[in-house]
Amino acid sequence: MNESCTLNDLVLYLHNETTIIQTVEVQNAIDNDEEVAEIFDDLKKITGYIQEISIRPAGALRESILNYARLTAGTK
Amino acid sequence: MCKQQVTDNELVARFIKGEESALQSLIIRHERKIYTSIYLLVKDRELSDDIFQDTFIKVINTLRSGNYNEEGKFLSWVLRIAHNLVIDHFRSLKKMPLVHDTEEYSIFDTLPLMDDNIEDKIILEQIHKQIRVLIEELPYDQREVVIMRHFGNMSFKEISEVTGVSINTSLGRMRYALINLRKLIKEKDLYLNVS
Incomplete structure (x- = not known):
């Protein structure tokens, strides 16, 4: 890895949690170091796919929760 | 023209005032993320169902008791409740998941x-x-x-x-x-x- 850009910096940058100075340094490393650019590209793809994972609960669960809300309305 | 989406905070306020459909909207809006999070932690469908329901029962009770003050991060708050219930479950088994x-x-x-x-x-x-x-x-x-x-x-x-x-x-x-x-x-x- 680039000396001015650690993996922690890259992870923070990926999650938009870098300071302005860190942002400039990481972007510079991505632009000028092929290894950093390749790692960043892979991590960006992976996190993009992670966020698309979606498991839908059964509709009956929602109904059951709403029933609980109805039954307990005014009792708290 | 895009219809502006009602915020989570507005829905929470409406539910506290007794509007049940606001709770339904909150569940529909966030159920996939909450359920996916629980499932990825416990890796069991039935257990996920139980924890998902228990999470919302806690949400309902806390909102009605007036103890909600998360200032806009409803989803994070619900996920913290779910996370605590997952931890409680593993503690009750006296082991962390394999x-x-x-x-x-x-x-x-x-x-x-x-x-x-x-x-x-x-x-x-x-x-x-x-x-x-x-x-x-x-x-x-x-x-x-x-x-x-x-x-x-x-x-x-x-x-x-x-x-x-x-x-x-x-x-x-x-x-x-x-x-x-x-x-x-x-x-x-x-x-x-x-x-």
């Missing part, structure tokens, strides 16, 4: 896809399944950070507060998780691109 493989793919469905190309859809669905299985292979503490950051939109600072570790530890866990996933993807020769 990493194990599962072949149960059929219960999953991915987000509605915008691409009309069927081949691309199939590839994308495969990628989602593969990534999900790889996440399940991660150690619990790494999985936990990934879920909180990517499904709960929590900052590393917030994650560190919830999990009781330093920000650097949270960040390190995420780094290990992503590097591990990258390594696994390369080892298994998975291809992550859709044309």
Whole structure:
């Protein structure tokens, strides 16, 4: 890895949690170091796919929760 | 003209005033992220159902008791409740979860896809399944950070507060998780691109 850009910096940058100075340094490393650019590209793809994972609960669960809300309305 | 979406805070306020449909809207809006987070932690459908229901029972009771003051981060708050219930469950078993493989793919469905190309859809669905299985292979503490950051939109600072570790530890866990996933993807020769 680039000396001015650690993996922690890259992870923070990926999650938009870098300071302005860190942002400039990481972007510079991505632009000028092929290894950093390749790692960043892979991590960006992976996190993009992670966020698309979606498991839908059964509709009956929602109904059951709403029933609980109805039954307990005014009792708290 | 786009219709502006009612905020979570507005829905919470409406529910506290007795408007039940506001709760329904909140559940519909967030159920997939909350349920996915629980499932990825416990890796069991029935247990996920129970924890999902218990989470919302706590949500309902807390909102009605007037103890909600999360200032706008409803989803993060609900995920923290779910996370605590998951931890309680594992504590009751007196063990933290073991990493194990599962072949149960059929219960999953991915987000509605915008691409009309069927081949691309199939590839994308495969990628989602593969990534999900790889996440399940991660150690619990790494999985936990990934879920909180990517499904709960929590900052590393917030994650560190919830999990009781330093920000650097949270960040390190995420780094290990992503590097591990990258390594696994390369080892298994998975291809992550859709044309």
